Amino acid sequence: MRTGVIGCGVVGAKRAEALGEGMLVACADSDLARAQALAGRHHARATVDWRDLTDATDLDLVVIATSHDQLARITLAAVKAGKHVLVEKPAARNAAELAPVIAEVDRCGAVVHVGFNHRYHRAFRKARELVDGGAVGPLMFVRARYGHGGRLGYEREWRFDQAVSGGGELIDQGVHLIDLARWFLGDLRTVGGAVRTYYWDTACDDNAFLHLETETRQVAWLHASATEWKNTFSMEIYGKEGKLHIEGLGGSYGTERLTWYRMLRTMGPPETTAWEFPMRDDSWAVETAAVLEAVRERRPPGVSLRDALATLEVVGQVYGGSAAC
Numbered sequence: 019m020r021t022g023v024i025g026c027g028v029v030g031a032k033r034a035e036a037l038g039e040g041m042l043v044a045c046a047d048s049d050l051a052r053a054q055a056l057a058g059r060h061h062a063r064a065t066v067d068w069r070d071l072t073d074a075t076d077l078d079l080v081v082i083a084t085s086h087d088q089l090a091r092i093t094l095a096a097v098k099a100g101k102h103v104l105v106e107k108p109a110a111r112n113a114a115e116l117a118p119v120i121a122e123v124d125r126c127g128a129v130v131h132v133g134f135n136h137r138y139h140r141a142f143r144k145a146r147e148l149v150d151g152g153a154v155g156p157l158m159f160v161r162a163r164y165g166h167g168g169r170l171g172y173e174r175e176w177r178f179d180q181a182v183s184g185g186g187e188l189i190d191q192g193v194h195l196i197d198l199a200r201w202f203l204g205d206l207r208t209v210g211g212a213v214r215t216y217y218w219d220t221a222c223d224d225n226a227f228l229h230l231e232t233e234t235r236q237v238a239w240l241h242a243s244a245t246e247w248k249n250t251f252s253m254e255i256y257g258k259e260g261k262l263h264i265e266g267l268g269g270s271y272g273t274e275r276l277t278w279y280r281m282l283r284t285m286g287p288p289e290t291t292a293w294e295f296p297m298r299d300d301s302w303a304v305e306t307a308a309v310l311e312a313v314r315e316r317r318p319p320g321v322s323l324r325d326a327l328a329t330l331e332v333v334g335q336v337y338g339g340s341a342a343c
Contacts, residue, residue, distance in 0.1 A: 111184025154257030165246025186222030211336035
């Protein structure tokens with residue numbers, strides 16, 4: 019699978035490392051030195067123009083790991099040129115940007131996977147297995163929080179530039195929470211939400227609070243924050259017969275672990291089983307393998323553009339209904 023990477027920053031480099039030996043053919047980045055550095059590690063060619071990759075005749079798959087303002091238009095150009103695509107979340111700045119991309123993919127049949135890699139973390143893979151096996155019974159609600167510890171100059175990064183990112187913390191880390199909640203509960207509608215700017219000197223939100231529900235009244239209660247002061251991840255999935263608690267994502271977020279609390283017939287303290295995953299995060303490799311398999315078999319991707327659209331519709335509803343400051 020001859021592959022090109024557009025956007026050679028931290029995430030683009032992770033995607034490149036997840037590819038098989040010799041698969042990376044070309045790299046593109048507006049910073050040529052960064053493209054050359056990544057290309058040099060994989061014996062690939064480098065360029066500053068992403069069009070050199072979308073138009074290339076020797077590529078089958080394009081990985082797009084740019085800032086949000088470039089994601090939709092590069093994906094559209096790639097599929098029009100006959101490429102399959104792995105595009106990073108959230109795939110666009112808003113739902114309207116994504117509509118023409120979906121229309122073109124429907125027309126040409128390209129495989130386009132959206133990189134919501136949290137689904138592929140070990141703890142979430144195990145949680146999905148347990149839920150599908152009925153371990154916690156019918157699901158009732160999800161409660162989750164995801165937060166950044168912050169760093170000096172954080173408010174001046176592109177993620178807080180609305181023209182580039184499409185918003186603030188909600189469209190950065192918040193979309194992961196929305197996607198994960200949808201993955202377990204199904205389609206969600208926005209019941210209430212608030213975005214606020216409490217600390218960082220920016221016009222964008224540094225905190226987002228969401229109340230989402232399915233048609234059958236299952237609730238997702240989500241909080242994404244850029245004022246956690248210590249990187250934090252926690253998601254609890256509640257069923258009628260127990261709950262699953264995922265904590266940590268590895269690295270600065272702490273050891274990834276999953277705890278299963280199984281309710282007993284006599285109630286009282288639950289039976290508890292825990293798994294810890296202190297090893298290196300393999301979500302990038304597992305997700306990439308799933309993308310390659312989908313392309314080879316020409317079947318729908320694990321996370322589709324319509325999944326991204328549903329998430330961006332929630333983002334748009336919350337941003338439309340709440341001032342950021």
